[in-house]
Amino acid sequence: MGEAQLVRKAMLGDAPALENLIGRYYDTIYAFCCRRMGDISSGSDVCQEAFLKMVQNLPKYRERGYFKSWLFTIASNCCNDAFRKKRPTAGLDESIADDSPAFEQGTENAMLLKTALDKLPAEQREVVILRYYHDFSTNDVARVQHIPAATVKTRLYRGLKKLQKLLGEDILLET
Amino acid sequence: MKRKKTILFTDYAVPPVVQEQKRACVENALAGMGTVGRGGTLKEQVKTQLGYVGPWFWLGLAAVLVVMLVLLGEASIQAGTQKEALLATLALFSASGPVVACLSAPVLARSYANDMWELEEASFYNLPRLTALRLFICALAALPVMTVLAVAGLGITGAIQGLTALAVPFLLASGINYCILGRLRGLAGSLCSIGIGLLLAVLCPALFLWAEEILPLLWADGTQVVSAITVFACGLFFVLSARRFIRNPSITY
Amino acid sequence: MEITFDRVTKRFGTKTAVEDFSARLPAGVHGLLGPNGAGKTTLMRLMAGILATSGGQILLDGQPVGSMGQSYRAQLGYLPQQFGYYPTFTALDFLLYMAAVKGLPKPYARAEAEELLEKVRLGGETNRKIKTFSGGMKQRLGIAQAMQGKPAIMILDEPTAGLDPKERIFFRNMLADYARDKLVLLSTHIVADIESIAGNVIVIKKGKLLLTGAPDDILQAVQGKVWECSLPLREAEDLSARYPVTSFRHQGNEAFVRLVADYSPCDGATQAPPGLEDLYLYYFADEGVESDGITA
Numbered sequence: 001m002g003e004a005q006l007v008r009k010a011m012l013g014d015a016p017a018l019e020n021l022i023g024r025y026y027d028t029i030y031a032f033c034c035r036r037m038g039d040i041s042s043g044s045d046v047c048q049e050a051f052l053k054m055v056q057n058l059p060k061y062r063e064r065g066y067f068k069s070w071l072f073t074i075a076s077n078c079c080n081d082a083f084r085k086k087r088p089t090a091g092l093d094e095s096i097a098d099d100s101p102a103f104e105q106g107t108e109n110a111m112l113l114k115t116a117l118d119k120l121p122a123e124q125r126e127v128v129i130l131r132y133y134h135d136f137s138t139n140d141v142a143r144v145q146h147i148p149a150a151t152v153k154t155r156l157y158r159g160l161k162k163l164q165k166l167l168g169e170d171i172l173l174e175t
Numbered sequence: 176m177k178r179k180k181t182i183l184f185t186d187y188a189v190p191p192v193v194q195e196q197k198r199a200c201v202e203n204a205l206a207g208m209g210t211v212g213r214g215g216t217l218k219e220q221v222k223t224q225l226g227y228v229g230p231w232f233w234l235g236l237a238a239v240l241v242v243m244l245v246l247l248g249e250a251s252i253q254a255g256t257q258k259e260a261l262l263a264t265l266a267l268f269s270a271s272g273p274v275v276a277c278l279s280a281p282v283l284a285r286s287y288a289n290d291m292w293e294l295e296e297a298s299f300y301n302l303p304r305l306t307a308l309r310l311f312i313c314a315l316a317a318l319p320v321m322t323v324l325a326v327a328g329l330g331i332t333g334a335i336q337g338l339t340a341l342a343v344p345f346l347l348a349s350g351i352n353y354c355i356l357g358r359l360r361g362l363a364g365s366l367c368s369i370g371i372g373l374l375l376a377v378l379c380p381a382l383f384l385w386a387e388e389i390l391p392l393l394w395a396d397g398t399q400v401v402s403a404i405t406v407f408a409c410g411l412f413f414v415l416s417a418r419r420f421i422r423n424p425s426i427t428y
Numbered sequence: 429m430e431i432t433f434d435r436v437t438k439r440f441g442t443k444t445a446v447e448d449f450s451a452r453l454p455a456g457v458h459g460l461l462g463p464n465g466a467g468k469t470t471l472m473r474l475m476a477g478i479l480a481t482s483g484g485q486i487l488l489d490g491q492p493v494g495s496m497g498q499s500y501r502a503q504l505g506y507l508p509q510q511f512g513y514y515p516t517f518t519a520l521d522f523l524l525y526m527a528a529v530k531g532l533p534k535p536y537a538r539a540e541a542e543e544l545l546e547k548v549r550l551g552g553e554t555n556r557k558i559k560t561f562s563g564g565m566k567q568r569l570g571i572a573q574a575m576q577g578k579p580a581i582m583i584l585d586e587p588t589a590g591l592d593p594k595e596r597i598f599f600r601n602m603l604a605d606y607a608r609d610k611l612v613l614l615s616t617h618i619v620a621d622i623e624s625i626a627g628n629v630i631v632i633k634k635g636k637l638l639l640t641g642a643p644d645d646i647l648q649a650v651q652g653k654v655w656e657c658s659l660p661l662r663e664a665e666d667l668s669a670r671y672p673v674t675s676f677r678h679q680g681n682e683a684f685v686r687l688v689a690d691y692s693p694c695d696g697a698t699q700a701p702p703g704l705e706d707l708y709l710y711y712f713a714d715e716g717v718e719s720d721g722i723t724a
Contacts, residue, residue: 011536
């Protein structure tokens, strides 16, 4: 079944269609939320919240072929809301990974990259995650963040530059 | 030269999905399906209604704006003074807004005649509420043009008089509409609100010009103060009656 | 989810349409049974929020519906006994208009309207003007609008009026499927409709609650009052003049009669298990009402 038809059926309350739709996107949204939030537990909770919001907002979704971007926008907003709830006085830039269960101790590279990514400003971090972990084009990222493509490129450039700086001169970040 | 260590983005991997969590997510989402949610905030309700307002609504509004601009030109010629013409036109235009909204609201007066009133009364937006929302959309849509008119006429009318001519009839007419529609239902409510709207549309320009002549005689330096107070009072009346109307929990008939 | 009628009364001037009506309606299908003028439509209008009560109140999960306003109406689907349409509307226009009035998002409304029209077998009439529809088609369109937005509470006043037997069966099956976890109040004269899908029956007479309960339970009220006998034609006709008759079937020179009476009406009469039609006739025979074509 095509995605447009699946979305339409899910919008109209067809439970199997909704299950199918969630099944298609769960893994990718889960990965996005975990990286965005900086830890598994929060990422998992936000992922669940994102799909619930998806269901509640499906009636408003206009079929224009950008369902994935729309879903990622919801996930991004849920991540922002979660950050605000956890630390109302902190900005969205601060990662909450300090006092919550961290990722499993993977390779040293993974920890270095994660630490650096967590220190990026929220909007730059998101652009980098969408671009390099989810293969979003510049236009797709622009759609998710509701900003012009040029701004996406700027954020990406600055994000990569800052990441490299955070990783240090001895490390080369390969895209 | 020291060899740099290379890190790839893919080095940072997320642990695999736990199937129980995935299942819980699906069940949570399925539980979220049910009665379709309606917008709670005014912004959401306006956005929903905008989806239904068709091209004829906008064309009608544009036509009204064009007529007003033509009237303005005609009035300038007839009245002889630009200031009086502009003030009268602004007042007429402003008072007509609620009438246009009532007329553009779907079949407000035809509801009873076509036996639709029962269905509509039991709906999320009964007709008065729908009219109120459409009126709000009218106001938002007309605001840029009205502002341009008022600003363009600043040099002629003065800021306070221009604002008064623009704001007072609209706020007054809309506030009265909300009061009527909050108490009278069905055909009676529709006819009453349209009738009063038309009456105000005819009276306001004349009243305005009369005030312009009489006020300086009573209080030479006080015209602007009176204008400001009038705008404030009408604004307060509009806000209070609109709030009461929109938040009215009673579903009595 | 539960709707509670708490001593609800409605007066129109000196006339009392509903008097001291109390009932609890949990999720499920509830059939409202009563003759014309019993107060069914008034009760439904009270529940739909179109009328205000003169006394008592209606509660949704303990909260008075009068104070809930839009949040209550957001959960309602209503089909009045008589409803009109705007003459220039097509079937799709009508559903989209109702969607606007119900505050449903346009993308959803459009998709749902098409689906509902298919469901009520009007899929081929989407762009046809309603004024060209037959009575049955209009009724099906009305049922479609009542289901818009997936309301948790449906109030259907005579929904099968004007439908032929095949359409009525189709409607019953559709409602039974839809109403699984919803609250449906359905009023009708057609007893067979209630018998097949209602889990709870409310019998109303002259604005007052007469009986309420599961169909099998309320039939106890007429247990031992339903009689069947075969008689010569003349005697059978005499009997029909004296008692409310549910069924009168010619069999050559004799007639098979099924009637309701407190005591055996004649020699040879045997008691029969009661049905809802018998109950209806037993309580409403003096009202001169119709019960699926049989006049008492």
